[in-house]
Amino acid sequence: MEIEQAFEEFWQVKPKRAGSNPREQARIKFMRAVASGVDPQKIVGAAREWARVEQENGKVGSEYVAMATTWLNQKRYEDHKPRSASDYTWHDNIAAKHGYVWNGEQYVKVA
DSSP states (O other): OOHHHHHHHHHHHSOOOSSOOOHHHHHHHHHHHHHTTOOHHHHHHHHHHHHHHHHHTTOTTSTTSOOHHHHHHTTGGGTOOOOOTTOOHHHHHHHHHTTEEEOSSSEEEOO
């Protein structure tokens, strides 16, 4: 995958935040990380997981989501291990937070 295309994917999957989030500075930090040997897909995968965690915690769209430049500069992609395609346990955790359980066919509300 081309680096510019990987950055575009990163920019799309990272969690949205309220307030400033300079795209060009994030692009520069992304390119520097890749130039230093970090796999761009590792960054993109970690950003997907970062977004999932922020969504689960109710932070997406708030000022509590880190700026992309901060996240990249602090190498936070090392903190977020991308999930495998077969790992759906997080669905159960989110459902449970909202009072649902899997009955083998569908999620049902717990009384």
